[in-house]
Amino acid sequence: MIVQLSTRKNSQCGQVYCAVFYWVFVMQRGRFCITGAFCDLYVTKNNKIFVALLIAITVQSIGFFAFKSMGWIVVEPAEALSIVAVALGAFLFGIGIILAGGCATGTWYRAGEGLVGSWVALATYMLFSAMMRSEPLGEFNSSLRGQNIDHKTIYDSFGISPWILVAILTAVTGYLVWQHLRKPQAKIASLKPKKTGLAHILFEKRWHPFITAILVGVIALATGREFGLGITGPSANILQYLVMGDGKFINWDVFLVLGILLGAFFAAKMSNEFRVRVLDATIVIRSLIGGVVMGVGASLAGGCSIGNGLVETAFFSWQGWISLPIMILGTWGAAYWTIIRPSKIQAAARASS
Template identity: 60%
Template sequence: MVQMIVTGLLCGALLGFVMQRGRFCLTGGFRDMYIAKDNRMFYALLIAIAVQSIGVYALIQYGAFEYTAGTFPWLAVIIGSYIFGIGIVFAGGCATGTWYRAGEGLIGSWIALAGYMVMSAVMKSGPLAPINGAFKTTQLPSNSIADSFGISNWIVIGIFIAIILIIVVRELKKPKVIIPTMKPKRTGLAHLLFEKRWHPFFTAVLVGVIATIAWPLSAATGRVFGLGITTPTANILQYLVSGDISILNWGVFLVLGIFLGSFFAAKMSREFRFRMPDTKTGIRSFIGGLFMGFGASIAGGCSIGNGLVMTAMMTWQGWIGLLFMILGTWTASYFIFIRVNQRSAKQVASKTTVTA
């Protein structure tokens, strides 16, 4: 139990620290692909996936633990991931982003986290559990991309890494945009850790390394999986209601660690402050949290569980889940941002015409 608490909190704190300092926000990254035509954060995610994939399959090959991809509940993954993608735009952050932004003092993320936690628990052990189970009955026998094609996982990983290297080299060759910055107030390590702007690709490598380390740490406690957010988040509420200590696992302390790590990073970088949303934003954040909990439970993973971990394991669940998360994000972004801006522009033009 002590090992589980210590390693879970430390791994989570490290992840929360890196994500907060590197502004590793997948919601913003998916949204920017559509609205700003900026793919950098998506490319950063691919780098994190590649690093984790190499690390985890190396550990598996050397016998650190065993892993089986299992079956592919394709219908649940498609529907759940799409709903989750819509939810993260309403909530203003994905599952992990909500945890780390709550650590920054963002009250809207606390509200979204409440909705996410409640709906996740309701879907996994509450009255909606039968619905959750029903979606997963439609399955394909193989979840492994390599097994589907009858090849080694290393071949799939090798092809993926080659693609990533091409993307990274191309991106790094682009002219750098010089962003004016204030004169540093700190020097040395303090400047690098708490003040200097981190490159998303550097952050991605760190996230990939932490995601790799999570596997053996978690497996040592009997939980053979890497980073995961939705089930541990639901477990927290289940434990608070029932008091059943058996509900607590390594993942619970991981997500608590994310909050603590982010809080520490935000305080040390002087970015922590309580920010209260207006009523409309607060309601939208809670609704987004409900969508997140519903979608991630059905899909069997969130932007981390499916989008980072199951993709690294080269599964259909991970990659198709990631695709439909992005489509859901784009759908919500269109109605929340683009349509609203178009409507505002028309109203301004109309007033200008009337005035003239």
């Protein structure tokens, strides 16, 4: 899905600042973790973070179609849907984010927080994302993504107004939010604040995931640009630029992901959360494999948990709403083998001893 803002007049510098603000204070401080949203649905039977994701999608969707109706956005749907590549890639990506300990965005900002496992996952994620766009995996990627069917948006396929889908999404999301807010809220013990005023709110206070989600949706709309937000492409571009030195790989998206890394470092330092944490060899190897699977999966699916799970869903493209549930299934499968099954084995061993 190509989105072009006809009134876009932001300078490159202004876009960088917006990107840094977006990822630093919302994603890092708000702990907006899409991997956790998917995993919690299965492991802890808690859908709170997933509801937060739906809030972000809903806010974007309302704003997107409002801007479209005012002529501020011109939408050009892709001509074809690579359904096999999208389904396979989304499932692999779901597995990869569990192994890596975070989605594409989470891996970038956790690397900025000093988590060495995320550094490893990020390196292999960038490497294989680039390999899927060139040699030696580019031909495999192109051939699988070349198996297309006619692609339309969901509302075009059913011949209905997109506002009907926006209304349904808003109603479902609103009901789920109401269910959560009516529950008694558990009191969470917190340390005595070291900061006051705005500094306390930005760098110490625990953010509610629903407020974070609203900010994610609003700021995503505010970053007017030609394409929806994405992480995989610019991650590959950085590595290709470092190898080939071709300036064509440096664009808005590259500044975005670099903003995640540098901004997360700044936010973590200001909130005393930065630590260089070296994990055991098993976690490092798992992170390495996770980055590989993420890079391959996101390239096949045409997007990661942000590009497909957050942006394409807001546009009601088939690619987005096919990817989202399949990514969730991938995380559940990986969570069973890495979390649930080992826990059961340990519990059985304790019971027999």
